Amino acid sequence: xxxxxxxxxxxxxxxxxxxxxxxxxxxxxxxxxxxxxxxxxxxxxxxxxxxxxxxxxxxxxxxxxxxxxxxxxxxxxxxxxxxxxxxxxxxxxxxxxxxxxxxxxxxxxxxxxxxxxxxxxxxxxxxxxxxxxxxxxxxxxxxxxxxxxxxxxxxxxxxxxxxxxxxxxxxxxxxxxxxxxxxxxxxxxxxxxxxxxxxxxxxxxxxxxxxxxxxxxxxxxxxxxxxxxxxxxxxxxxxxxxxxxxxxxxxxxxxxxxxxxxxxxxxxxxxxxxxxxxxxxxxxxxxxxxxxxxxxxxxxxxxxxxxxxxxxxxxxxxxxxxxxxxxxxxxxxxxxxxxxxxxxxxxxxxxxxxxxxxxxxxxxxxxxxxxxxxxxxxxxxxxxxxxxxxxxxxxxxxxxxxxxx
Amino acid sequence: xxxxxxxxxxxxxxxxxxxxxxxxxxxxxxxxxxxxxxxxxxxxxxxxxxxxxxxxxxxxxxxxxxxxxxxxxxxxxxxxxxxxxxxxxxxxxxxxxxxxxxxxxxxxxxxxxxxxxxxxxxxxxxxxxxxxxxxxxxxxxxxxxxxxxxxxxxxxxxxxxxxxxxxxxxxxxxxxxxxxxxxxxxxxxxxxxxxxxxxxxxxxxxxxxxxxxxxxxxxxxxxxxxxxxxxxxxxxxxxxxxxxxxxxxxxxxxxxxxxxxxxxxxxxxxxxxxxxxxxxxxxxxxxxxxxxxxxxxxxxxxxxxxxxxxxxxxxxxxxxxxxxxxxxxxxxxxxxxxxxxxxxxxxxxxxxxxxxxxxxxxxxxxxxxxxxxxxxxxxxxxxxxxxxxxxxxxxxxxxxxxxxx
Numbered sequence: 069x070x071x072x073x074x075x076x077x078x079x080x081x082x083x084x085x086x087x088x089x090x091x092x093x094x095x096x097x098x099x100x101x102x103x104x105x106x107x108x109x110x111x112x113x114x115x116x117x118x119x120x121x122x123x124x125x126x127x128x129x130x131x132x133x134x135x136x137x138x139x140x141x142x143x144x145x146x147x148x149x150x151x152x153x154x155x156x157x158x159x160x161x162x163x164x165x166x167x168x169x170x171x172x173x174x175x176x177x178x179x180x181x182x183x184x185x186x187x188x189x190x191x192x193x194x195x196x197x198x199x200x201x202x203x204x205x206x207x208x209x210x211x212x213x214x215x216x217x218x219x220x221x222x223x224x225x226x227x228x229x230x231x232x233x234x235x236x237x238x239x240x241x242x243x244x245x246x247x248x249x250x251x252x253x254x255x256x257x258x259x260x261x262x263x264x265x266x267x268x269x270x271x272x273x274x275x276x277x278x279x280x281x282x283x284x285x286x287x288x289x290x291x292x293x294x295x296x297x298x299x300x301x302x303x304x305x306x307x308x309x310x311x312x313x314x315x316x317x318x319x320x321x322x323x324x325x326x327x328x329x330x331x332x333x334x335x336x337x338x339x340x341x342x343x344x345x346x347x348x349x350x351x352x353x354x355x356x357x358x359x360x361x362x363x364x365x366x367x368x369x370x371x372x373x374x375x376x377x378x379x380x381x382x383x384x385x386x387x388x389x390x391x392x393x394x395x396x397x398x399x400x401x402x403x404x405x406x407x408x409x410x411x412x413x414x415x416x417x418x419x420x421x422x423x424x425x426x427x428x429x430x431x432x433x434x435x436x437x438x439x440x441x442x443x444x445x446x447x448x449x450x451x452x453x454x455x456x457x458x459x460x461x462x463x464x465x466x467x468x469x470x471x472x473x
Numbered sequence: 474x475x476x477x478x479x480x481x482x483x484x485x486x487x488x489x490x491x492x493x494x495x496x497x498x499x500x501x502x503x504x505x506x507x508x509x510x511x512x513x514x515x516x517x518x519x520x521x522x523x524x525x526x527x528x529x530x531x532x533x534x535x536x537x538x539x540x541x542x543x544x545x546x547x548x549x550x551x552x553x554x555x556x557x558x559x560x561x562x563x564x565x566x567x568x569x570x571x572x573x574x575x576x577x578x579x580x581x582x583x584x585x586x587x588x589x590x591x592x593x594x595x596x597x598x599x600x601x602x603x604x605x606x607x608x609x610x611x612x613x614x615x616x617x618x619x620x621x622x623x624x625x626x627x628x629x630x631x632x633x634x635x636x637x638x639x640x641x642x643x644x645x646x647x648x649x650x651x652x653x654x655x656x657x658x659x660x661x662x663x664x665x666x667x668x669x670x671x672x673x674x675x676x677x678x679x680x681x682x683x684x685x686x687x688x689x690x691x692x693x694x695x696x697x698x699x700x701x702x703x704x705x706x707x708x709x710x711x712x713x714x715x716x717x718x719x720x721x722x723x724x725x726x727x728x729x730x731x732x733x734x735x736x737x738x739x740x741x742x743x744x745x746x747x748x749x750x751x752x753x754x755x756x757x758x759x760x761x762x763x764x765x766x767x768x769x770x771x772x773x774x775x776x777x778x779x780x781x782x783x784x785x786x787x788x789x790x791x792x793x794x795x796x797x798x799x800x801x802x803x804x805x806x807x808x809x810x811x812x813x814x815x816x817x818x819x820x821x822x823x824x825x826x827x828x829x830x831x832x833x834x835x836x837x838x839x840x841x842x843x844x845x846x847x848x849x850x851x852x853x854x855x856x857x858x859x860x861x862x863x864x865x866x867x868x869x870x871x872x873x874x875x876x877x878x
């Protein structure tokens with residue numbers, strides 16, 4: 069029998085408890101021994117909930133109990149999670165977490181402490197919810213020079229964008245609906261401003277490239293400026309708007325960004341809709357592989373945390389090497405990266421076509437039947453820097469959205 | 474430095490050689506030491522090819538060289554691969570293989586021999602080419618009661634079906650084209666009769682359920698009877714025809730089959746076209762996750778083999794537990810499994826509708842404008858046994874294709 073503890077009995081924490089209880093026999097078999105939840109830590113009380121039998125309010129009870137060998141940290145936020153996790157690892161306990169803020173901020177340090185103590189710090193659930201992606205990157209895709217990792221990494225924004233696309237609704241309307249349904253937080257900034265996706269792509273890029281990508285270095289643009297009119301154009305030309313988190317390697321340099329992009333149906337992530345997540349990895353010999361599933365939600369995320377716990381139990385005295393050093397990975401300014409842009413401009417297309425083509429290349433004008441006084445076009449492929457330079461001459465640009473192929 | 478050997482210098486073997494040479498620096502870093510190809514075994518000579526320096530014709534040279542610690546077996550076929558692999562494992566070498574015939578036939582025995590010797594037998598490349606699927610099943614999806622694993626597991630047949638769907642061509646025409654392009658073998662039976670997919674679903678189901686699925690127990694139907702007219706109906710109602718390998722659990726019983734099925738665009742595998750493979754896993758807490766990529770091809774398959782080699786090097790003296798015992802997994806007859814069927818019938822729909830509805834439930838008749846003398850319908854959900862019983866009364870059934878949701 070092995071004793072484990074769960075830090076936090078919120079959405080994911082209660083999910084972890086439920087998964088271990090529900091799939092008891094399977095989990096014990098895979099772990100090679102009986103998994104016993106000795107403690108659940110939460111500040112609150114849960115009268116009448118079976119968790120009461122193991123509920124504690126003081127973390128020291130768990131920390132100082134040498135019988136506890138594996139801990140699931142599912143509280144979220146940097147503190148007190150960081151202090152708790154660090155002290156657990158230093159006491160020789162393994163820790164599995166779903167906490168992307170913690171992993172993005174302190175990942176390499178916690179990995180190193182775990183290594184020094186011959187234990188493990190696992191974080192499969194920090195990206196893509198239930199989708200296996202961290203472990204496949206660490207243990208499966210090891211023969212490739214990874215050119216690109218790109219994902220739809222945030223379920224809330226993907227739900228909003230999917231609904232805007234299908235129903236022609238405005239951003240604010242859909243956001244309010246999503247909040248009423250519990251799909252979006254009352255304070256939605258972490259999702260809609262791209263901060264959540266930013267931490268996830270920083271984690272993924274760090275694991276892929278073996279050095280630390282500081283999430284604060286990642287160019288991040290949210291979806292708040294995407295409008296129903298953008299979707300009218302997108303639908304007309306067979307495109308979709310998605311929030312991408314992307315890291316890519318070009319000529320040995322690495323770029324990373326989070327931003328809304330337009331993609332067409334040739335893109336493997338085109339069909340990733342609603343709250344689902346999808347992550348594509350492009351290797352120089354492997355080609356494209358894609359991972360798809362529930363990117364959030366109580367049980368899928370809990371499934372990933374418990375799978376990490378099973379792996380931590382299987383490797384109890386054996387550190388699994390995670391190639392993510394604290395050396396900083398220097399990102400190149402995305403101004404140097406090249407792509408096409410979708411641009412909406414006010415005014416008359418015929419009058420402006422010549423100036424537009426001079427600045428942005430041979431474009432095809434896109435008009436909407438039911439929207440007057442503006443038009444749109446797609447530029448030639450150009451660097452972000454050149455686009456910005458060219459765009460300065462046009463005060464009548466309404467919006468621009470990057471195009472990904 | 475670690476010495477490795479490659480058995481076979483055919484498509485995959487030369488790919489393994491090329492990947493190790495091309496991505497040398499990355500592979501050495503991930504493996505934690507320099508990977509040196511000491512031998513390549515092939516009966517043939519390759520004058521002028523750099524492989525000449527390490528080419529040997531006698532397997533004993535490799536087997537008896539204690540410096541060789543990891544072997545890639547990429548010859549294909551059961552013999553002599555089985556004899557070679559078994560003797561290597563017994564000598565305390567780890568083996569990584571892409572050989573699905575070998576794994577489907579002798580998997581549990583070779584896993585057991587590797588375990589006894591504290592070494593590893595890995596076979597990521599045996600299913601889904603470059604797509605990470607075996608390791609995610611073993612190491613990531615360990616907290617779930619897996620309800621279903623289903624995949625498009627054969628690139629050749631998926632290429633043929635995709636081309637028939639898009640271009641309205643007959644099976645034989647497309648097969649010949651595929652052969653001319655090198656996408657299909659001159660003797661295409663292994664692919665088009667479903668034998669290849671059958672071995673792969675047997676391997677996947679064994680790894681998921683921990684017991685041995687004998688591939689000879691898996692009901693297997695190929696795609697040779699699928700016609701251009703079937704696709705006309707499918708296209709009309711928004712369906713696609715795919716060759717599925719599927720294992721599923723219902724009421725504690727496990728079914729497995731390989732057969733062409735019709736799916737609509739709600740199915741996660743609908744968009745898996747051309748030579749690509751896709752595999753979906755349904756867990757009781759995880760929900761659906763999907764893995765997608767190049768299911769075959771020299772370099773993607775080689776990438777998976779080399780990734781296995783890296784993992785074997787990282788776990789050189791440490792057996793990674795693979796839960797696939799030699800105990801036989803008893804499959805339930807698929808006659809007991811329930812689904813809808815697409816049925817084509819000759820004759821006049823109006824005349825036969827009453828009899829059809831009495832036998833198959835309330836059906837909607839589907840007619841093609843350019844095909845006369847027949848019609849089609851989709852049955853209610855019923856067991857395969859009940860369908861067969863009901864179908865006996867209709868000598869005018871032209872074909873039936875299972876429908877998957």
